Amino acid sequence: MADWSTAGSCQYAGGYFPLLALKGGNMGMKIDIPIGMMVSDVVRSFFHKPATRRYPFERKEAPEAFRGKLIWNLEKCTGCQLCIKECPANAIELIIIDRASKRFVMCFHADRCTYCSQCVFNCKFKCLELSHTEWELAALSKEPFTVYYGLASDIEPYLEQAGESEA
Ligand code: SF4
Numbered sequence: 675m676a677d678w679s680t681a682g683s684c685q686y687a688g689g690y691f692p693l694l695a696l697k698g699g700n701m702g703m704k705i706d707i708p709i710g711m712m713v714s715d716v717v718r719s720f721f722h723k724p725a726t727r728r729y730p731f732e733r734k735e736a737p738e739a740f741r742g743k744l745i746w747n748l749e750k751c752t753g754c755q756l757c758i759k760e761c762p763a764n765a766i767e768l769i770i771i772d773r774a775s776k777r778f779v780m781c782f783h784a785d786r787c788t789y790c791s792q793c794v795f796n797c798k799f800k801c802l803e804l805s806h807t808e809w810e811l812a813a814l815s816k817e818p819f820t821v822y823y824g825l826a827s828d829i830e831p832y833l834e835q836a837g838e839s840e841a
Pocket residue numbers: 750751752753754755756757758768796797798799800801802
C-alpha cells in the first residue's frame with residue numbers, strides 16, 4: 675500500500691517547500707513532490723480547460739491509419755481465401771455459396787481480431803480494410819462481435835441452415 679507523508683524540504687522557485695513523499699510500500703517506489711508545486715498546479719487547473727475530452731459527448735475523428743472494424747468488399751472478392759490463411763487469430767471465415775457466380779458470405783469475429791492488418795496487406799484484390807470510422811465495437815453481449823457480410827439473400831438462408839444443424 676502506498677502511503678503519503680511529508681518528508682524533508684527542497685528549494686523551489688527561490689524558497690523552501692516541504693516535500694510530500696509517496697512511499698510505494700512493497701514496490702519500493704519513492705517520489706518526492708514539493709507541496710507548493712502541487713498547490714499551484716491545483717489552483718492553475720481551476721482556470722484552464724480540461725486536457726481530456728468528455729467522451730462520448732465530445733468526439734474527435736480517428737486518424738486515417740486507425741485500425742477499427744474490418745470491412746469487406748464483396749464485389750472485388752475472388753474467394754481465394756488468402757486472407758483466411760494469413761489471419762493469425764482465425765478471425766475471418768469465407769462461406770462459399772457458389773463460387774462460379776461469386777456468391778460469398780464473410781464472417782468476421784471482431785472479438786478474435788487483433789487488428790494486425792495482415793489480411794488487408796495480403797489481399798491482392800484490395801477488398802479488405804480496417805475502418806477508421808467504425809471502431810466503437812464494445813458490447814454487452816457476444817452477438818455483435820460476429821459480423822456477417824454479403825447479400826442478405828445469402829446470409830439469411832445460411833444462418834437458418836447453421837441454426838438447424840446446431841439444434
Ligand atoms: S484475400 Fe481478398 S480476394 Fe481473397 S478471399 Fe480474402 S478478401 Fe477475398
